[in-house]
Amino acid sequence: xxxxxxxxxxxxxxxxxxxxxxxxxxxxxxxxxxxxxxxxxxxxxxxxxxxxxxxxxxxxxxxxxxxxxxxxxxxxxxxxxxxxxxxxxxxxxxxxxxxxxxxxxxxxxxxxxxxxxxxxxxxxxxxxxxxxxxxxxxxxxxxxxxxxxxxxxxxxxxxxxxxxxxxxxxxxxxxxxxxxxxxxxxxxxxxxxxxxxxxxxxxxxxxxxxxxxxxxxxxxxxxxxxxxxxxxxxxxxxxxxxxxxxxxxxxxxxxxxxxxxxxxxxxxxxxxxxxxxxxxxxxxxxxxxxxxxxxxxxxxxxxxxxxxxxxxxxxxxxxxxxxxxxxxxxxx
Amino acid sequence: xxxxxxxxxxxxxxxxxxxxxxxxxxxxxxxxxxxxxxxxxxxxxxxxxxxxxxxxxxxxxxxxxxxxxxxxxxxxxxxxxxxxxxxxxxxxxxxxxxxxxxxxxxxxxxxxxxxxxxxxxxxxxxxxxxxxxxxxxxxxxxxxxxxxxxxxxxxxxxxxxxxxxxxxxxxxxxxxxxxxxxxxxxxxxxxxxxxxxxxxxxxxxxxxxxxxxxxxxxxxxxxxxxxxxxxxxxxxxxxxxxxxxxxxxxxxxxxxxxxxxxxxxxxxxxxxxxxxxxxxxxxxxxxxxxxxxxxxxxxxxxxx
Amino acid sequence: xxxxxxxxxxxxxxxxxxxxxxxxxxxxxxxxxxxxxxxxxxxxxxxxxxxxxxxxxxxxxxxxxxxxxxxxxxxxxxxxxxxxxxxxxxxxxxxxxxxxxxxxxxxxxxxxxxxxxxxxxxxxxxxxxxxxxxxxxxxxxxxxxxxxxxxxxxxxxxxxxxxxxxxxxxxxxxxxxxxxxxxxxxxxxxxxxxxxxxxxxxxxxxxxxxxxxxxxxxxxxxxxxxxxxxxxxxxxxxxxxxxxxxxxxxxxxxxxxxxxxxxxxxxxxxxxxxxxxxxxxxxxxxxxxxxxxxxxxxxxxxxxxxxxxxxxxxxxxxxxxxxxxxxxxxx
Numbered sequence: 023x024x025x026x027x028x029x030x031x032x033x034x035x036x037x038x039x040x041x042x043x044x045x046x047x048x049x050x051x052x053x054x055x056x057x058x059x060x061x062x063x064x065x066x067x068x069x070x071x072x073x074x075x076x077x078x079x080x081x082x083x084x085x086x087x088x089x090x091x092x093x094x095x096x097x098x099x100x101x102x103x104x105x106x107x108x109x110x111x112x113x114x115x116x117x118x119x120x121x122x123x124x125x126x127x128x129x130x131x132x133x134x135x136x137x138x139x140x141x142x143x144x145x146x147x148x149x150x151x152x153x154x155x156x157x158x159x160x161x162x163x164x165x166x167x168x169x170x171x172x173x174x175x176x177x178x179x180x181x182x183x184x185x186x187x188x189x190x191x192x193x194x195x196x197x198x199x200x201x202x203x204x205x206x207x208x209x210x211x212x213x214x215x216x217x218x219x220x221x222x223x224x225x226x227x228x229x230x231x232x233x234x235x236x237x238x239x240x241x242x243x244x245x246x247x248x249x250x251x252x253x254x255x256x257x258x259x260x261x262x263x264x265x266x267x268x269x270x271x272x273x274x275x276x277x278x279x280x281x282x283x284x285x286x287x288x289x290x291x292x293x294x295x296x297x298x299x300x301x302x303x304x305x306x307x308x309x310x311x312x313x314x315x316x317x318x319x320x321x322x323x324x325x326x327x328x329x330x331x332x333x334x335x336x337x338x339x340x341x342x343x344x345x346x347x348x349x350x351x352x353x354x
Numbered sequence: 355x356x357x358x359x360x361x362x363x364x365x366x367x368x369x370x371x372x373x374x375x376x377x378x379x380x381x382x383x384x385x386x387x388x389x390x391x392x393x394x395x396x397x398x399x400x401x402x403x404x405x406x407x408x409x410x411x412x413x414x415x416x417x418x419x420x421x422x423x424x425x426x427x428x429x430x431x432x433x434x435x436x437x438x439x440x441x442x443x444x445x446x447x448x449x450x451x452x453x454x455x456x457x458x459x460x461x462x463x464x465x466x467x468x469x470x471x472x473x474x475x476x477x478x479x480x481x482x483x484x485x486x487x488x489x490x491x492x493x494x495x496x497x498x499x500x501x502x503x504x505x506x507x508x509x510x511x512x513x514x515x516x517x518x519x520x521x522x523x524x525x526x527x528x529x530x531x532x533x534x535x536x537x538x539x540x541x542x543x544x545x546x547x548x549x550x551x552x553x554x555x556x557x558x559x560x561x562x563x564x565x566x567x568x569x570x571x572x573x574x575x576x577x578x579x580x581x582x583x584x585x586x587x588x589x590x591x592x593x594x595x596x597x598x599x600x601x602x603x604x605x606x607x608x609x610x611x612x613x614x615x616x617x618x619x620x621x622x623x624x625x626x627x628x629x630x631x632x633x634x635x636x637x638x639x640x641x642x643x644x645x646x647x648x649x650x651x652x653x654x655x656x657x658x
Numbered sequence: 659x660x661x662x663x664x665x666x667x668x669x670x671x672x673x674x675x676x677x678x679x680x681x682x683x684x685x686x687x688x689x690x691x692x693x694x695x696x697x698x699x700x701x702x703x704x705x706x707x708x709x710x711x712x713x714x715x716x717x718x719x720x721x722x723x724x725x726x727x728x729x730x731x732x733x734x735x736x737x738x739x740x741x742x743x744x745x746x747x748x749x750x751x752x753x754x755x756x757x758x759x760x761x762x763x764x765x766x767x768x769x770x771x772x773x774x775x776x777x778x779x780x781x782x783x784x785x786x787x788x789x790x791x792x793x794x795x796x797x798x799x800x801x802x803x804x805x806x807x808x809x810x811x812x813x814x815x816x817x818x819x820x821x822x823x824x825x826x827x828x829x830x831x832x833x834x835x836x837x838x839x840x841x842x843x844x845x846x847x848x849x850x851x852x853x854x855x856x857x858x859x860x861x862x863x864x865x866x867x868x869x870x871x872x873x874x875x876x877x878x879x880x881x882x883x884x885x886x887x888x889x890x891x892x893x894x895x896x897x898x899x900x901x902x903x904x905x906x907x908x909x910x911x912x913x914x915x916x917x918x919x920x921x922x923x924x925x926x927x928x929x930x931x932x933x934x935x936x937x938x939x940x941x942x943x944x945x946x947x948x949x950x951x952x953x954x955x956x957x958x959x960x961x962x963x964x965x966x967x968x969x970x971x972x973x974x975x976x977x978x979x980x981x982x983x984x985x986x987x988x989x
Contacts, residue, residue, distance in 0.1 A: 029497075036498030041510075048514050155395075159638035161590055163597045164613055164631030167620045175621050250762035256718055257757075258777045258828065259749035272767045291505030295594060299617070313513050313598055325510045329501040336501075347767075 026344070030337055037329045038090055042083050045322045095323035098312075105323035108308060113327075114198025115185055116297065116304030119227060120289055122201070122220050126228040127235050127285065132278070134232075135239025139247065139274075140266055150236055157233035162292050166226045166299040173222055180222045183300035191215045223300040227292055231285040238281050243274040276347055283339035287332045389651050396647025402640025410457035417450035421607045430623045440625035443615060444605070448625065451607035452633050458608050459637060462519055462526075463589040467581055469527035470588075474534025475577065481535065482542025489539070496532035504529045505594060512600045522592055522601040530588070537580055541573035583645030586638040593634050609634050664731075665868050666692040666715070666836055671728035673707075673714050680941035684710050684723070686892045686948075689967060692836070697862060697869040699879035699900070701915075702889035705937065708872045711889075712838045715870075716755055717745050733835070751781040754829035758841040760821030764813040771809035774828050781832045796831045799864075800824075800857060819850035823857070830861060837862075838870045843878060855881055876919060880904060885973075888912045891938050891948045894967055898974040908976045910953045947979070955980040 061069075070076050077085075089096065095105035138150035173180040185200070186192055193203040193212035201220065204213035246252065247270055255269045297306030305324055312320040391397055409416070418438075428445035431437055439448040481492040499507065512525035595601050596610025604611065609630040616627030669689050675682035685707050692698050700708045713719050715730055717737060730737040733752065737745065749755075757763040765773060774793050778784050784792055790809075797805035800823040813821055822842065829837055839858060843851040859882050862869050871883055879886055879900065886903040888896045888911065896909040907913045917931040935952035938944050947965050950956040959979045970976040970985040 032494060033497045033501055036494065037501050040498055040502075044510055044514055047511075049516055155639065155642065156635075159586065159590075159635050159642055161593055161597075161610075161613075161631060161634045161638075163594060163610075164627065164634065167613070167617060167627055168631070171621060171624060250757065250759065251765040253718060253720075254755075254757055254763040254825070254828075255765070255776075257716055257749055257755045259746045259751055259780055260776065261746060269765055269768075273765070287503040288505070289503075291503035291509075294505065294509070295597065298598075309509075310598060313509070313600060316513070318514060321510055321513055325502060325506055328503065328506050332503060333501045 026340055027337065030333055034330060034333060037326065037333070038087055039083070041322055041326050041329070042086050044325075045318060046079070046082075048318055090326070095326070096319040098317055098320045105320050108320065109305060109323060109327055112304050112308055115302060116293055116306060118199040118201065119220065119223055119297065119302060119304060120286070120293060121199070122224040123228040123231065123289055124282075124286065126224055127231040128282075130228070131232040131235030132239050132275075135236040135278075136243055136266065136271075136274075138236065138240040139243035142244065147240075150240065154233045154237045157229050158237075160229065162226055162230060163295040163299060165229060166223070166296055169222055169226050170299070181219055183219075183223070183302065185216075185219050185303050190219065223296050223302050226300075227289060227296045230292060231289055234281060234285055235278060238278045239274065242277045243270060246270045246274045249273075272346075276343065279339060279343055279346065283336040286335045286339075290328050290332060386651050390647055393647055393650065395643050396650070399640050399643025399645075399647060402636060403644055406456055406460060406637055406640060409453055410460045413450075413453040413457055417447075417453045419447035419450040421446065421451045421454040422605045423447075424605070430619060430626065432623070433625055439629045440623070442612070442626045443619065446605070448612075448629055451612060452609070452629060455607040455609045455612065455630065455633065456637070458519070458602070458606065459589050459592065459634075462523060462592045463585050463641075466523045466526040466530070466588045466592070467584055469523060470530040470534055470584070471577070471581060473527060474531035475538050477531065478535040478538025479542060481539040482546065492535070493539070496535050499529070499532045500536075502529070505591060508591060508595060509598065509600065512595055517601060517603055519602055522595055525595070526588060526591060530584070533584075534577065534580065538573055538577060541576060545573055579645060579649040582648050583642060586641035586645065589641070590634065590638050663693070664691040665694045665696070665733075666870075667729075667731040668711075668715065669729040669731070671711065671714055671730065672726040673710055673719060673723055674726050676722045676724065677941075682940045683943055684892050684940055685714065686943070688728075688889075688892070688894055690887050690894055690897055692868055692870060694835075695862075695866045695868055696885065697871060697883045699883035699886045700870060700872045700889060701874060701876060701879055701886060703937070704874060706889045707892040708874075708889050709840050712755065712840050712870065712872055715838065716749060716753060718749075747781070750777045750829075750834075751832045752834055753836045753838065754832070754834040756822075756826050756829045756837065756839040756842050759845040760818060760825050761813070761845070763825055764821060766813055769810055769812055770816070770824050774824065774831055777828055777831045792831070796827045797823075799830060799861065800827045802827070818846055819853060822846060822850070822854055826854075826857065826861070830865065830867075833865060834867060836868045836870065838872070840872045841874070842871075844873070844875070851878075858882060876904075876916070888915070891943065892940060893948055893964075893977060895949065895977045896975065897967065898971070902971070902974055906971075906974075908970055908974065908981045909978050910955050910981075911949050947977075 075082070093106055095109070097104050098108060101108075134150050134153070138147040141147055170182055174182045184190075191209070191212045192200055193207050193209045193216070196203045196206050200216035201213065204210075204216055243266075247266075252265060252269060255265055260269070293304065294306040294309050296302070297304045298310040301307065305327070309321060309324045311317075312324075390400070424444040424446045426445050428437075428441050429443055431441045431445075433440040437447050437449065439452065442448055442451070477492060477496075481489045502510075508522075508525040508529040511528055512522050515521040515524065592601070593608070593610030593613075596608045597614045599611070599614060602608040602611055604615065612630040613627040616623070616625075616630070620627050668691075671685055671688040672683075673685040675684055688707070688711055690698070700711065702708050710719070710723070713723075714725050714728075715737065717725070717740075719725055725738060728738060732748070737748070740748075764770075771790075771793055774796055775789055778789060778792050778796070782792070793809060794805045797808060802808055802820065802823050808816065808820070808824075813824070816824070822845075826842070837858075842858065843854050846854060855878060858869065858871075861867070862882075869882070871879065873879060883900050885897060885899050887894050888903070888909065890911050896903065896907070896912045898908075903912065904916065907916055911933075914931075914933045918933060920930060933952060938948055938951070944951055944961075945964075946962045947953070947956070947960045950960040953960065955978070957980060963979070965977045965979050965982070967975045967977045968982050970978075970982055976982060
């Protein structure tokens with residue numbers, strides 16, 4: 023297991039190299055980009071020297087790496103604020119949305135997959151498979167718009183977007199995750215309000231992942247139910263429900279867990295679009311705005327942060343897989 | 355010994371072997387076609403993709419209007435008999451734009467998938483056959499790329515390279531190749547352990563010949579399945595990039611971009627962003643269904 | 659034949675498989691009895707339906723198979739008429755099954771103690787200390803070395819023979835009246851096979867339970883079983899005490915089967931004896947006796963009328979027209 027943990031380090035290093043490479047693929051002269059269109063040739067040279075842009079690339083990379091390790095992600099071209107600050111401001115919001123979506127995915131997807139497997143080729147299975155097929159083809163940004171239309175415009179059940187604003191009660195900040203904070207500070211109104219704001223963007227974000235989890239759970243459950251040890255359990259007189267919930271579940275979950283890491287990653291990507299549409303003040307909106315403004319430092323900074331978070335998430339998934347699978351656990 | 359090999363190399367014998375192989379392949383193809391068409395969902399996917407390709411090719415003929423002709427006075431009209439799907443904010447006919455957009459999406463999807471395969475498959479083959487040091491290095495590099503969620507990486511690259519469909523394809527290719535490399539490498543490693551590879555080696559096949567003749571055909575199945583399913587996902591990614599404003603620029607009728615443009619009017623003039631979204635939905639659906647069907651043929655393990 | 663004399667009476671069991679290619683008539687009227695404490699061997703080639711018979715008795719036939727008709731009398735009840743919940747009370751409890759491949763029939767994610775304990779907890783309601791005690795007792799019964807350690811181990815940590823003992827332990831944990839063993843030694847090394855067979859033999863003696871042993875290996879049957887039933891393509895063709903089956907086989911198939919087993923004193927240069935022809939397609943089985951296309955004794959009756967199992971000697975039953983006529987029974 024230690025081997026797996028150590029593997030992360032060279033990969034993260036590679037990530038920094040890649041990000042550096044991408045950042046420096048910007049066509050044109052970076053010094054000029056910073057200086058601005060109207061700057062004179064001299065100003066550009068001064069800036070070039072100041073930012074060390076005249077040094078050879080490997081040296082620039084090491085400088086870059088040094089900055090990274092100190093937590094310095096550079097400054098936004100647009101706002102001149104340190105990128106790291108911008109990101110940290112908005113990270114809790116994205117985290118909350120992602121975790122909420124993850125929760126929805128698991129809570130909806132796994133039971134749906136299990137039910138589909140249990141009643142294979144009957145109505146619940148057909149419904150589930152229809153959901154998987156359609157859900158997997160819907161563009162999330164379009165769905166977000168439709169969701170707003172239906173739930174806000176037509177039905178008026180849920181808000182248009184946003185996390186804070188007029189009429190929304192927010193709790194005291196403990197972790198930055200409003201739902202969690204509301205519970206911790208025993209603030210009922212804040213809890214209701216924050217859940218209300220979270221619901222629509224969370225559901226839209228969760229869709230793609232839910233279809234994946236449903237599909238995987240169904241497939242692996244079907245695979246497991248075909249196994250000999252299930253027949254042996256039946257021969258012991260075990261009831262159908264126990265077979266599914268106890269005997270099959272544990273084995274069926276193993277492939278599904280390995281997929282969770284991947285899903286988290288695609289969710290991080292999907293969050294960009296969803297946040298933007300719902301005006302959710304997270305990293306995604308920051309990224310989307312930076313794209314429009316061509317604020318490369320911000321985009322690169324966000325990419326690195328996401329890559330690191332994603333790597334850690336995959337690490338956690340791999341480790342928990344090792345823990346859960348007795349064969350791997352006792353290989354020592 | 356030499357007598358036996360002479361017999362196996364006589365012209366008649368070789369010709370007969372060839373004939374038998376062709377017959378076997380034809381029978382297999384017929385069986386595959388039968389399997390493919392047996393599932394109604396797969397047929398639906400086939401039909402959708404077929405119609406899509408036709409639309410893309412025939413757009414200039416069947417579109418009622420030019421996709422870029424605009425007249426502000428006609429803006430934001432609801433679907434009617436003159437504009438079947440309505441008009442957008444510049445007065446352009448949405449139906450025509452969607453029809454032309456099919457070609458764009460298909461082109462991007464196809465080129466991207468081909469590029470990804472062209473990069474990923476050879477790398478995967480090398481990683482699987484070149485020895486463990488090379489393998490480890492390649493896999494670490496792939497891991498680095500895989501540390502980014504695909505959309506994020508493609509986004510970063512596309513933004514940095516600037517706009518244009520070409521850069522979108524490059525971005526998608528850079529973000530997508532590791533999946534294929536990993537897939538192919540895994541298959542190669544599995545196939546290498548099969549005893550018929552040893553048999554081939556013993557009978558004197560060179561390494562390259564072994565790869566081309568024995569390893570590759572056995573690994574291509576899952577790759578083809580992956581590719582067909584990826585078409586849908588790639589088109590979705592490309593549309594997402596379009597939605598974020600990367601890639602094409604107005605007035606190119608890219609579906610994602612159209613949704614972006616129609617976003618602010620969505621609550622009242624839903625058709626501007628609504629129909630392109632449905633177009634994306636149907637397209638991705640078609641490829642996914644087709645991919646599922648292909649998987650049922652090429653990967654018998656997944657048969658229920 | 660009073661059904662209460664026997665522990666298990668299978669009457670005219672028919673199990674069919676509904677496949678895309680047609681209806682496979684896998685079991686076509688299987689009938690036999692099993693006395694209390696008796697060991698009956700069910701032999702036949704692969705695919706003749708012996709495992710299916712076992713599954714049918716336990717009512718564990720899986721889709722697309724289905725039990726069409728018949729009666730299975732056990733402890734005064736027709737098992738085929740019971741509700742599923744009642745059947746569950748019997749499985750693992752009054753009738754238990756030992757399976758062929760211990761590496762796939764044990765759940766890799768649960769400890770041995772958990773898997774054996776489940777059966778005990780389910781049918782005998784024991785918990786905690788008592789449960790643990792009973793689990794250890796059961797492992798002792800199957801002569802497991804170091805039971806206290808095995809209880810906490812996972813299947814993949816044990817050897818093939820030990821795993822099979824675990825399967826047997828699970829089966830005998832609740833002292834079933836009938837133990838069905840489906841090819842219990844086929845997946846094991848020869849040396850381990852002998853040990854497992856001995857174990858089954860001893861257990862039978864100790865618990866006085868009945869044993870239905872399913873195998874394709876005639877040697878195994880000769881060691882343990884009191885009586886033998888020979889199956890061919892979904893039918894029982896001969897039932898007799900073991901000595902008689904081997905000494906005086908009546909049915910042409912049984913004779914051919916015994917002929918084809920290589921003998922110790924056989925001349926190594928001699929060709930092995932085989933049975934000509936092939937197994938019948940069970941979607942379209944031959945009319946009359948299913949063996950007639952390959953049988954040297956086949957006559958016209960054989961070709962159109964299916965022989966039923968009839969007595970052709972004391973305690974010796976055969977399903978064959980020519981043999982029956984020879985014995986002097988009415989045609």
